[in-house]
Amino acid sequence: MMKKVFFILYPVALLGLTIFSYLFIDPNLIYLKDFYSGFAYKYRYEVSFFYLLILFIIFTSYLLLLKLISKKKIDFKNLRFLIFITIAILFFSYPAMLSFDIFNYITTAKVLFFYHENPYIVMPIEFVGDPLLSFTHAANKIALYGPSWILITAIPYFAGIGNFLVTLFIFKLFISIFYLGTVFLIWKISKNLFSVSLFAVNPLVVIETLVSGHNDIVMMFFALLSFYILMKKRSIILALIFFMLSILIKYSTIFLFPIFLYILWKTIRKRTIDWTKIFYFSSFFMLVAFLLSPIREEIYPWYAIWFLPFVSIAFQKRALLHAWLALSFGLLLRYIPFMLLGTHFGVTPFFKTALTFTPVFFVLIYIFFKDKLWLKISFR
Amino acid sequence: MIKLHLYIVILTTILLLCTAKSSFAQSSYVLPYPPPMPGNFLYKIRLVSEQIQKYWYFGNFGQFSYSLRQSDKYLVQAKTLFEYKQYLLGDDALKKSDMYFKNSPKYLSYAKEESKNIDRQQKILKEAALKHIEVLNEIKMYVPKEIIWNPENSHPTKIFLSGTLAEAIRIRESCL
Numbered sequence: 001m002m003k004k005v006f007f008i009l010y011p012v013a014l015l016g017l018t019i020f021s022y023l024f025i026d027p028n029l030i031y032l033k034d035f036y037s038g039f040a041y042k043y044r045y046e047v048s049f050f051y052l053l054i055l056f057i058i059f060t061s062y063l064l065l066l067k068l069i070s071k072k073k074i075d076f077k078n079l080r081f082l083i084f085i086t087i088a089i090l091f092f093s094y095p096a097m098l099s100f101d102i103f104n105y106i107t108t109a110k111v112l113f114f115y116h117e118n119p120y121i122v123m124p125i126e127f128v129g130d131p132l133l134s135f136t137h138a139a140n141k142i143a144l145y146g147p148s149w150i151l152i153t154a155i156p157y158f159a160g161i162g163n164f165l166v167t168l169f170i171f172k173l174f175i176s177i178f179y180l181g182t183v184f185l186i187w188k189i190s191k192n193l194f195s196v197s198l199f200a201v202n203p204l205v206v207i208e209t210l211v212s213g214h215n216d217i218v219m220m221f222f223a224l225l226s227f228y229i230l231m232k233k234r235s236i237i238l239a240l241i242f243f244m245l246s247i248l249i250k251y252s253t254i255f256l257f258p259i260f261l262y263i264l265w266k267t268i269r270k271r272t273i274d275w276t277k278i279f280y281f282s283s284f285f286m287l288v289a290f291l292l293s294p295i296r297e298e299i300y301p302w303y304a305i306w307f308l309p310f311v312s313i314a315f316q317k318r319a320l321l322h323a324w325l326a327l328s329f330g331l332l333l334r335y336i337p338f339m340l341l342g343t344h345f346g347v348t349p350f351f352k353t354a355l356t357f358t359p360v361f362f363v364l365i366y367i368f369f370k371d372k373l374w375l376k377i378s379f380r
Numbered sequence: 381m382i383k384l385h386l387y388i389v390i391l392t393t394i395l396l397l398c399t400a401k402s403s404f405a406q407s408s409y410v411l412p413y414p415p416p417m418p419g420n421f422l423y424k425i426r427l428v429s430e431q432i433q434k435y436w437y438f439g440n441f442g443q444f445s446y447s448l449r450q451s452d453k454y455l456v457q458a459k460t461l462f463e464y465k466q467y468l469l470g471d472d473a474l475k476k477s478d479m480y481f482k483n484s485p486k487y488l489s490y491a492k493e494e495s496k497n498i499d500r501q502q503k504i505l506k507e508a509a510l511k512h513i514e515v516l517n518e519i520k521m522y523v524p525k526e527i528i529w530n531p532e533n534s535h536p537t538k539i540f541l542s543g544t545l546a547e548a549i550r551i552r553e554s555c556l
Contacts, residue, residue: 116438118442126500
């Protein structure tokens with residue numbers, strides 16, 4: 001029964017999210033002007049309510065799935081099917097529903113591959129009259145990402161054959177391939193369906209990667225790949241190349257550098273490595289990077305992708321898992337204040353922070369009382 | 381006591397107003413700080429970085445920015461060297477600045493051939509030309525028209541500073 005409910009609820013929620021995403025089409029996006037309704041800008045309360053509703057349904061399905069997997073009611077084939085369904089449905093969603101970064105990726109690629117200018121020197125805004133400028137939000141900035149990201153975007157950019165909409169969806173497909181690759185690596189490393197589903201079906205990962213198309217997944221894929229290569233005791237050089245590639249996507253995996261050096265040292269000295277500890281510390285180090293992100297700008301929800309792959313592999317304790325899930329939920333709630341108020345200023349930053357950490361706070365309180373943690377503390 | 385304070389304030393204001401000279405910049409374009417000078421160990425690093433940057437600033441807009449930046453740097457270098465009466469080195473720096481400045485419009489015309497809108501860059505070039513002319517006219521005020529430079533272990537060299545400065549101004553004026 002539970003399985004049936006899940007297999008109906010989950011695809012319906014994804015389909016709902018895909019349709020809902022088109023309410024957010026930017027009025028300046030001339031390529032999709034036939035789909036533009038302005039609904040998200042006119043009916044802010046309704047849109048916020050529907051977003052919250054979709055989040056609840058997706059999170060409920062996710063929790064249901066985790067329960068089904070822990071009861072061994074879902075096998076490898078079921079999960080594989082589910083992941084493909086997720087990719088297939090969300091591929092058609094409008095990517096700039098919650099963030100405009102995908103436009104930025106395309107514009108940066110255009111600066112390099114079309115205009116043949118260095119995106120670290122020349123800003124997109126300097127190409128007066130370019131149609132992408134009307135909807136690219138960071139056009140007045142030089143390239144924000146690392147060189148390996150800009151170089152690999154040559155693939156989706158040229159595959160788009162100069163058509164904006166084709167390019168946009170090929171960028172989404174490109175990101176989806178890295179999502180699939182990351183999920184595959186988590187499976188190869190953990191050989192655990194629960195770990196795989198914990199990451200692959202996490203609504204935050206799914207929305208930020210398969211809807212918004214953030215490149216954080218590409219960075220994490222290369223980091224995991226380098227760890228996997230070292231785990232299987234294959235070429236150290238290859239692992240180093242992939243690790244450097246990862247750092248040069250978005251720089252955050254530089255926080256894993258001490259761990260990478262430790263693994264190299266152990267590998268060269270032919271000592272055994274406790275990989276559970278490695279992934280445990282990797283998630284901790286990437287969590288530090290995540291928590292330090294407000295120094296640069298603010299905590300963006302998709303930054304959670306920096307530690308979630310490691311968390312999925314290393315953490316199986318119920319209490320901590322609940323905290324991670326609450327954080328994923330809280331981070332997706334961060335979008336509501338802007339959706340509702342239409343401004344990034346005023347009370348919006350306060351509500352964003354409050355909404356992010358409130359679910360975590362309540363979960364921790366719940367665990368404290370449910371597990372009678374005060375007894376454990378007082379008996380020490 | 382209050383009267384005395386008031387008297388001092390009024391007197392100081394009058395003195396300041398009488399002695400102050402009015403100086404208005406002709407252009408809002410900002411030149412960089414003086415870069416490391418010849419003889420400084422950082423100068424060699426600067427020359428290496430200049431060569432590396434030549435490749436980093438690829439593309440016609442990139443090359444335009446690079447040429448203008450280098451021209452700015454060498455102009456500031458020349459001004460500083462002239463102030464310290466290092467005429468031979470200053471003359472060299474000014475000629476390098478000219479060479480880079482001449483390149484800037486060339487890259488803009490290449491960009492135009494690629495159908496890039498160059499209005500913004502042309503405006504920057506004009507502002508830069510105005511600022512350079514302003515600095516060159518300042519230099520003209522205190523350097524001799526020509527000088528025989530006597531290095532310690534080499535033959536004397538005659539430097540026609542007025543000619544170099546006139547040529548530098550002419551190059552900038554051609555961009556206005």
